[in-house]
Amino acid sequence: MHAHELEQALVPQDGETLVFDTNPVLNERVTHYCPGCHHGIAHRLVSEVLHELGVADRTILVASVGCATFTYDYFNVDGLEAPHGRACAVATGVRRARPESVVFTYQGDGDMGAIGLAESIHAANRGELITGIFINNTVYGMTGGQMAPTTLLGQKTTTSPRGRDMARHEGGPIRMAELMAQLSGVAYSERCALDSVKHVRAAKKALRKAFEVQLQGLGFGFVELLSGCPTNWHMDPVSANKRISEAMIPVFPLGVYKDVTAQAESEVQHG
Amino acid sequence: MSHDRILIKGNEAVAFGALDAGCRCYFGYPITPQNEIPETMSLRLPECGGQFVQAESEVAAINMLLGAGACGIPAMTSSSSCGISLMQEGISYMAGSHIPAVIVNMERGGPGLGDIGPSQGDYFQAVKGGGHGDHRNLVLAPSTAQECYDMMFRAFALAFKYANPVMLLGDAIVAQIKEPVRRQPPADALSPEALAELAAPWRMEGYGKRGPGAKPRLLKSVYLAEGALAARNRLLMEKYAAMQAEACAECWNTDDAELVVVAFGSMARIARSAIRKLREEGLKAGLFRPKTLYPFPADALRALAPGRRFLVIEQNTGQMVEDVRLSLMGENARVDWHGVMPGLFIGADALEDPIRQACKEN
Numbered sequence: 001m002h003a004h005e006l007e008q009a010l011v012p013q014d015g016e017t018l019v020f021d022t023n024p025v026l027n028e029r030v031t032h033y034c035p036g037c038h039h040g041i042a043h044r045l046v047s048e049v050l051h052e053l054g055v056a057d058r059t060i061l062v063a064s065v066g067c068a069t070f071t072y073d074y075f076n077v078d079g080l081e082a083p084h085g086r087a088c089a090v091a092t093g094v095r096r097a098r099p100e101s102v103v104f105t106y107q108g109d110g111d112m113g114a115i116g117l118a119e120s121i122h123a124a125n126r127g128e129l130i131t132g133i134f135i136n137n138t139v140y141g142m143t144g145g146q147m148a149p150t151t152l153l154g155q156k157t158t159t160s161p162r163g164r165d166m167a168r169h170e171g172g173p174i175r176m177a178e179l180m181a182q183l184s185g186v187a188y189s190e191r192c193a194l195d196s197v198k199h200v201r202a203a204k205k206a207l208r209k210a211f212e213v214q215l216q217g218l219g220f221g222f223v224e225l226l227s228g229c230p231t232n233w234h235m236d237p238v239s240a241n242k243r244i245s246e247a248m249i250p251v252f253p254l255g256v257y258k259d260v261t262a263q264a265e266s267e268v269q270h271g
Numbered sequence: 272m273s274h275d276r277i278l279i280k281g282n283e284a285v286a287f288g289a290l291d292a293g294c295r296c297y298f299g300y301p302i303t304p305q306n307e308i309p310e311t312m313s314l315r316l317p318e319c320g321g322q323f324v325q326a327e328s329e330v331a332a333i334n335m336l337l338g339a340g341a342c343g344i345p346a347m348t349s350s351s352s353c354g355i356s357l358m359q360e361g362i363s364y365m366a367g368s369h370i371p372a373v374i375v376n377m378e379r380g381g382p383g384l385g386d387i388g389p390s391q392g393d394y395f396q397a398v399k400g401g402g403h404g405d406h407r408n409l410v411l412a413p414s415t416a417q418e419c420y421d422m423m424f425r426a427f428a429l430a431f432k433y434a435n436p437v438m439l440l441g442d443a444i445v446a447q448i449k450e451p452v453r454r455q456p457p458a459d460a461l462s463p464e465a466l467a468e469l470a471a472p473w474r475m476e477g478y479g480k481r482g483p484g485a486k487p488r489l490l491k492s493v494y495l496a497e498g499a500l501a502a503r504n505r506l507l508m509e510k511y512a513a514m515q516a517e518a519c520a521e522c523w524n525t526d527d528a529e530l531v532v533v534a535f536g537s538m539a540r541i542a543r544s545a546i547r548k549l550r551e552e553g554l555k556a557g558l559f560r561p562k563t564l565y566p567f568p569a570d571a572l573r574a575l576a577p578g579r580r581f582l583v584i585e586q587n588t589g590q591m592v593e594d595v596r597l598s599l600m601g602e603n604a605r606v607d608w609h610g611v612m613p614g615l616f617i618g619a620d621a622l623e624d625p626i627r628q629a630c631k632e633n
Contacts, residue, residue: 057477057478057479057480058477058479058480059477060342060475060476060477062338063491069493072489072491075487076478076487077477077478077487078475078476078477078478078487078488078489079487079488079489079490079491080338080341080475080489080490080491081364081368081489081490081491081492081493082334082337082338082364083334083337083360083361083364086330086331086334086337086361089326089330089331089332089334089335089337089338090334090335090337090338090341091338092298092324092331092335092338093296093298093334093335093336093337093338093339093340093341093342093346094338094339094341094342094475095338096296096322096324096335096338096339097295097296097322097338097339097342097344097346098342098344098475098476098477100477101342101475101476101477102477118327118328118330118331119327119330119331119334122326122327122331126324
């Protein structure tokens with residue numbers, strides 16, 4: 001089905017009732033993502049949070065390089081393209097130049113965890129008032145399935161054909177949510193997953209929190225989203241979801257790693 | 272703002288020029304010999320409501336500049352040679368995305384880590400684009416601390432007029448020299464309001480700022496659809512063609528000159544002293560000093576060609592001489608070259624013999 005046919009089919013006809021709609025922050029363009037990819041879910045969650053917070057009209061999106069390069073095609077907000085890995089530096093410049101704006105980056109694991117690790121960590125450490133959204137699918141998607149900094153031990157990719165192995169000094173999966181939580185400027189860091197309805201709902205709450213700390217001027221908000229890449233995992237979407245719960249979550253435990261608002265509440269409670 | 276002259280370094284003049292021209296964001300990473308720029312900006316920018324960020328690297332600094340420039344806020348970075356190399360990726364993205372930026376390069380010796388002495392070794396990198404892909408940066412070359420101040424106004428005006436990176440290309444001499452500077456905006460300076468007006472059609476701000484029904488904006492350099500990048504590059508070519516009108520040079524004692532020395536920046540200043548002395552000896556020499564290196568003032572140089580010989584003096588192993596020869600192609604004018612090696616501090620006396628020699632040769 002062509003994109004315009006699909007868009008046509010989504011318009012309610014006589015006798016049909018609309019029971020499910022998008023929100024105005026996400027446009028109705030059909031995405032370029034593969035079947036079973038979780039970028040679509042992540043986009044929808046982010047757009048719902050921006051809509052519910054009522055900040056889309058002052059939001060500036062900083063896109064990255066990878067499958068998420070074209071994020072800006074789907075969001076009805078001002079958008080900017082960053083070079084590979086540099087989204088948090090670009091976002092720093094945007095937020096400093098326009099302190100009244102709401103700024104977020106949307107980055108994959110290669111972009112944020114490898115080539116852009118320095119920019120990401122230092123923006124977070126400075127406590128830049130931006131929200132960093134990190135899509136961890138343990139593989140380079142756009143370039144065709146190469147090893148990522150988050151690739152699991154034993155996972156075969158096109159550049160770790162024998163399976164990622166510490167004995168060969170190929171490194172182990174880097175844990176960004178834990179890393180971010182160590183930094184002074186980070187106000188919120190949580191890892192979520194997009195493999196089940198329950199986890200998707202938790203992810204939306206986390207995203208909302210990561211934007212709220214920006215709006216409250218508390219610091220850098222970070223959310224890691226464990227996501228499926230059926231194409232480069234050579235799996236059907238259902239098996240890909242299963243891989244997230246069975247193979248990824250044990251290595252990347254879900255949870256809140258830092259929340260300065262909870263710390264403040266807890267200090268109040270304990271007097 | 273005082274109109275009296277103040278005794279400051281070229282680096283400080285750059286910072287004061289930027290502040291007076293309306294610069295409100297500075298991003299940079301320390302490197303010798305330009306540290307007085309970030310130091311001055313870190314002290315002064317917050318006083319006028321601006322933002323100073325010491326970045327974790329030049330890579331980060333140039334991308335912060337990309338972000339601030341995309342918002343249409345006058346912003347800058349500064350560095351020196353090796354640091355500027357690290358910035359080339361971001362400069363290319365800004366050129367490809369039509370984003371204004373002012374980048375100051377106080378050159379030091381290279382290649383590699385080189386030294387911290389003066390050099391003009393980054394001429395090619397500055398005037399031929401420097402980053403990947405087809406792009407050009409406007410390049411201004413100050414030769415005094417006063418020009419460091421004045422040219423910052425020009426740099427911001429050009430960056431916003433063309434929505435393009437502009438580089439101020441100085442060196443360790445003009446960066447560190449301390450001399451009287453009149454802190455007064457040049458007559459043709461654009462006001463911050465005029466800069467903002469130029470950015471109004473494209474800046475990132477959140478669509479809410481543009482009134483009801485406003486559409487989201489996008490600034491990018493990626494064009495994957497068939498023919499889209501070709502169209503984009505044609506648009507850039509048109510912009511670079513329009514920039515040629517900005518070419519600017521100083522002619523000094525060229526009217527009666529038989530030999531014209533072509534030099535820019537600090538080397539031009541040293542050559543001027545040598546020429547002044549040699550004219551007392553009766554040598555008919557003059558100076559052609561490009562103030563813009565891109566666009567190169569080829570027409571003004573060509574106008575001097577009939578009946579004159581040329582000597583290019585530059586502090587590198589032979590770079591601007593190529594643009595001089597290109598400019599004079601078909602003019603039947605002799606072009607000699609004298610290189611001062613990067614890292615050396617020379618006096619005017621070191622240039623007297625080469626100029627004398629070029630005057631004598633047939």
